[in-house]
Amino acid sequence: MIDLREWLDTVDGLGELHRVKAEVDWNEEMAAVSYLAASQEGAPALLFEKVKGYPAGRRVLFNAIGTSLSRIAVAMGMAPGQTAMAMIREARERLKRRIEPVEVAEGEAPVNQNILEGDRVDVTAFPAPKMWPLDGGRYIGTADVIITRNPDTGVLNMGTYRQMIQDSQHVGLYLSPGKDAKLHLQRAWQQGKPLEVAACWGIDPLLLIIGSQGFPKNLCEYEFAGGVKGEPLAVVKGRVTDLLFPAHAEVVAEGIIRPESVRSEGPFGEFTGYYGRPEAETPLMEVQAIHHRNDPILTSALMADYPACEQSLFFSIIRSARIWDDLDRMGIPGIQGVYVHPAAAGGFGMVTVSIEQRFAGHAQQVAALAAQCPGGAYYTKWIVVVDEDVDPSDTDQVIWAMATRCNPIDDIDILRNTWSTWLDPTQNPPEDRPYGSKALINACKEHKYQQIFSRRTTITRGMYQRARERWQELGLAGEPPEPRAFEDFQNLQNMQSVSRRLEEFSGM
Numbered sequence: 001m002i003d004l005r006e007w008l009d010t011v012d013g014l015g016e017l018h019r020v021k022a023e024v025d026w027n028e029e030m031a032a033v034s035y036l037a038a039s040q041e042g043a044p045a046l047l048f049e050k051v052k053g054y055p056a057g058r059r060v061l062f063n064a065i066g067t068s069l070s071r072i073a074v075a076m077g078m079a080p081g082q083t084a085m086a087m088i089r090e091a092r093e094r095l096k097r098r099i100e101p102v103e104v105a106e107g108e109a110p111v112n113q114n115i116l117e118g119d120r121v122d123v124t125a126f127p128a129p130k131m132w133p134l135d136g137g138r139y140i141g142t143a144d145v146i147i148t149r150n151p152d153t154g155v156l157n158m159g160t161y162r163q164m165i166q167d168s169q170h171v172g173l174y175l176s177p178g179k180d181a182k183l184h185l186q187r188a189w190q191q192g193k194p195l196e197v198a199a200c201w202g203i204d205p206l207l208l209i210i211g212s213q214g215f216p217k218n219l220c221e222y223e224f225a226g227g228v229k230g231e232p233l234a235v236v237k238g239r240v241t242d243l244l245f246p247a248h249a250e251v252v253a254e255g256i257i258r259p260e261s262v263r264s265e266g267p268f269g270e271f272t273g274y275y276g277r278p279e280a281e282t283p284l285m286e287v288q289a290i291h292h293r294n295d296p297i298l299t300s301a302l303m304a305d306y307p308a309c310e311q312s313l314f315f316s317i318i319r320s321a322r323i324w325d326d327l328d329r330m331g332i333p334g335i336q337g338v339y340v341h342p343a344a345a346g347g348f349g350m351v352t353v354s355i356e357q358r359f360a361g362h363a364q365q366v367a368a369l370a371a372q373c374p375g376g377a378y379y380t381k382w383i384v385v386v387d388e389d390v391d392p393s394d395t396d397q398v399i400w401a402m403a404t405r406c407n408p409i410d411d412i413d414i415l416r417n418t419w420s421t422w423l424d425p426t427q428n429p430p431e432d433r434p435y436g437s438k439a440l441i442n443a444c445k446e447h448k449y450q451q452i453f454s455r456r457t458t459i460t461r462g463m464y465q466r467a468r469e470r471w472q473e474l475g476l477a478g479e480p481p482e483p484r485a486f487e488d489f490q491n492l493q494n495m496q497s498v499s500r501r502l503e504e505f506s507g508m
């Protein structure tokens with residue numbers, strides 16, 4: 001399994017890594033530079049090599065994935081240069097595999113090059129950024145993974161949750177309702193016990209991709225990370241906890257959250273492009289040991305409006321794959337493609353499913369299930385179903401379908417009181433959160449009138465071939481795009497009978 005450093009070398013080889021050698025301040029400047037750079041699609045990953053007030057070697061990575069499909073491909077062990085839909089298909093296959101992690105000895109784990117315990121623990125020794133002007137503090141964990149153990153079943157969970165520095169030995173841990181670590185914490189506290197935590201603050205981007213997705217609660221995400229890569233993840237046992245964490249991580253903090261221990265945290269500029277809920281109490285982690293590699297790299301994720309929001313594009317790929325898989329596992333036929341739009345609140349807000357309509361009510365069934373399946377239920381507000389001749393990843397085509405095949409009064413349904421988050425800016429007053437709502441938009445040709453629905457203007461396959469062959473002779477650059485639909489003259493009888501009826505009607 002490659003680690004962050006190998007990933008950086010590969011990405012550097014692709015010309016997609018920019019090393020910032022000049023000194024930059026952790027206090028808003030690093031995040032501001034990242035925001036401006038990443039606001040342009042295709043921006044490189046940014047490695048800040050000299051942070052003000054810190055020795056050289058204490059580095060911070062921003063925009064690791066950003067809007068680059070190639071950087072996602074490298075993280076997931078795929079070939080760079082594929083389209084989003086091709087990557088979604090491949091991600092589905094890779095996520096079906098599960099490979100258990102292997103435990104390595106303490107001395108074999110690069111993360112154990114330095115181990116600090118007791119009084120030597122100081123989280124402020126790492127150049128954690130303060131991101132936005134109104135943030136409540138410095139966030140040391142954003143592109144991170146947090147390891148906890150289910151007190152009932154013993155299953156380990158790896159989830160991405162933010163962490164704000166409270167003081168040199170304490171960090172806050174923000175957990176949304178229903179998230180695995182939150183459930184572990186609630187159960188441990190019910191039992192009057194502390195929860196053990198291992199916070200990994202510098203990681204291989206694959207772990208961020210996997211850790212930020214909801215997987216079945218009885219399975220450990222390490223197995224999915226191994227499955228995606230096709231080899232087991234190396235993990236190592238903690239010094240002060242019974243947890244296993246990635247052996248190749250850059251920085252890992254181990255500690256506990258004591259029963260009912262909370263402290264005020266936030267606000268934080270969020271994936272929605274707004275500050276989240278106002279300052280509130282969140283669980284307080286007491287850091288008891290820190291492990292780090294020599295010259296450690298913190299991995300930071302800027303949360304912002306698109307395209308500067310770090311989670312946008314990889315959420316698009318991986319959530320699309322998860323939702324498609326959920327629909328498949330439920331046995332829903334006719335699914336041609338699923339696409340989560342990266343610009344919709346960090347890829348959380350909108351999903352489009354393309355189907356071949358096979359029966360009455362099929363489109364409505366797909367919309368309702370895509371809205372509520374495990375891979376798609378959290379936050380998603382807009383669920384659009386389109387026919388098979390519409391590429392769900394082509395926003396122009398989806399909008400065209402919504403404008404020509406959807407009649408809002410008949411084709412939009414609303415689900416109320418659904419799974420959402422304290423971070424949704426539309427739910428006010430904030431105390432009313434975290435319930436959400438979802439619009440199911442049927443932008444398919446009406447099933448009932450499919451046969452007589454206005455015929456789409458398309459060219460014949462023969463004419464496409466002819467134009468393709470003559471493309472250069474006609475002086476046109478490149479190659480013509482391949483249309484998703486061709487005129488096949490099927491069901492023309494119906495159309496002709498409709499136009500006859502229309503003629504009769506107009507002659508009356």
Ligand SMILES: Cc1cc2nc3c(=O)[nH]c(=O)nc-3n(C[C@H](O)[C@H](O)[C@H](O)COP(=O)(O)O)c2cc1C
Pocket residue numbers: 142143144157158159160161162163174175176177178179180181211212213214215301310311
């Ligand atoms: C960069 C980033 C930061 C995130 N921060 C948080 C957070 O602070 N709290 C939270 O509950 N979810 C956060 N999420 C979303 C969770 O990672 C996601 O819901 C995931 O499913 C949680 O893991 P779990 O399903 O094992 O609980 C974040 C996601 C990303 C990509």
